[in-house]
Amino acid sequence: MDTRNIKYFIAVYEHLHFTKAAEELNISQPTLSQQIRILEAEFGTPLFDRIGKKVVATEAGHLLRQYGEKMLQAERDAKSAVKELLSGDRGTVRLAVLPSDLDFQLVPLFVQFKSKYPNIQLQVFSTIYVQDEVLNHNVDMGIGMKGPADKKLVQIPLGxxxxxxxxxxxxxxxxxxxxxxxxxxxxxxxxxxxxxxxxxxxxxxxxxxxxxxxxxxxxxxxxxxxxxxxxxxxxxxxxxxxxxxxxxxxxxxxxxxxxxxxxRHLELIYGADRFIGSSQRQLMNWLMDFFNNRFLNP
Missing domain, CATH: 3.40.190.290 (D-Maltodextrin-Binding Protein; domain 2)
Structure with missing residues (x-):
């Protein structure tokens, strides 16, 4: 089992449609079906039930999706770690923030950050579902309302x-x-x-x-x-x-x-199992300083 087949599986899992998944992956539908059959043979159980044209994930499919996402994230983390080791202050940081904070608070900070670290690509996503975006590995970190303690997250109070x-x-x-x-x-x-x-x-x-x-x-x-x-x-x-x-x-x-x-109580969060590289760490430090100064010096 390699991560390529896991990517194929997750595409089918998300679309529940082999043709649409194949189009997203830019491969043929027969090739995709063959790779899913290889995975199913390796696990010894179906990952999808095929009822006519309808595709439904099995219990084994749900489990593989959960652990498969972790495998893909581990691969991304490994590549990021090596890339940053070779390139220094480079890389991409994906940040989720609440819409009002993005519109009225954080843009000046991002301008300063980009000026100091021009080689770091910053991607900022406006959402009220900050914790979900972090847990689903759609972003590297997020700033949102304080939530209940979660062992899958590192939660840093901001004020x-x-x-x-x-x-x-x-x-x-x-x-x-x-x-x-x-x-x-x-x-x-x-x-x-x-x-x-x-x-x-x-x-x-x-x-x-x-x-x-x-x-x-x-x-x-x-x-x-x-x-x-x-x-x-x-x-x-x-x-x-x-x-x-x-x-x-x-x-x-x-x-x-x-x-x-x-x-409202704000916190900075990221996945407890995530690799936090130098570019992410730089942004985290800037964000913590920004909020600490804001709340300590109203």
Whole structure:
């Protein structure tokens, strides 16, 4: 069994269609079928059930997918380690971050990083499913909300950040120095839809206080939420430092929430079984310094 056949198997597993998998791999369908039969003969059990034109993974297929991904990742890690040994500060780093942090916080950092390490290719992916992207080996590391301890991950705390109320400078609330959750339920609020990390975090704090947050409008983008605030549609509850790097909306004012309030805890994560090369390590150090400075010097 070699990793080439594992790649063939995973392509079929993901598509559950031999012709589509063959097209992705740029090989013929008969060649792909033959390689899968070789794997099945080696394991002594079918990896897929073929019911007419329908392909379904067997229990053995599910197991092989789990361990096969680890084999492919180990191969990638080995190649990365040798490549970096020979090339120095080179390589590719794949990073997953929350959309609002990418849009409003991290771009200046990435510009500085690229200036100092021009030979490192940085690929940044915006997603609310940071942990899943890391666990599925789609990225090398991620920055997201703190999750439960997971032995498959290395989880490095980056700090905590309270949520504030963002209001239009012409709003009746603009002169307030602080505001409570009880008062917020009386005002027009625009937020992310339910199911988004930031929305669920805010909702839980309200629920813990026996309150319910009602929204006038919902959108999945922090940029669009701020546009709604700027247009006077409503106020929004967002992380305190959302506009610290890009104060592009002087018409928006941030008001602290007093008493029980939403707080997000951020962490940097990567796979516990991953090889972390020099390029990844350089970016990790920059990210940890950035967040440490931000939270220690608000």
């Amino acid at each position: 905590s950040e309270p949520y504030h109320l963002f209001v239009n400078s012409a709003s009746e609330l603009a002169a307030r120095k602080e505001i409570t959750l009880e008062e917020l339920v009386q005002h027009t609020i625009v937020m992310y839809p339910k199911g988004y990390l930031g929305r669920d975090l805010v909702d839980k704090v309200f629920q813990d206080e026996g309150l319910e947050l009602h929204t006038a409008m919902e959108t999945s983008s922090a940029t669009s939420l701020l546009q709604l605030v700027s247009a006077g549609v409503g106020a929004t509850i967002q992380p305190k430092e959302l506009l610290s790097q890009f104060p592009i909306r002087p018409d928006i004012i941030s008001i602290p929430i007093t008493g029980p309030r939403p707080v």
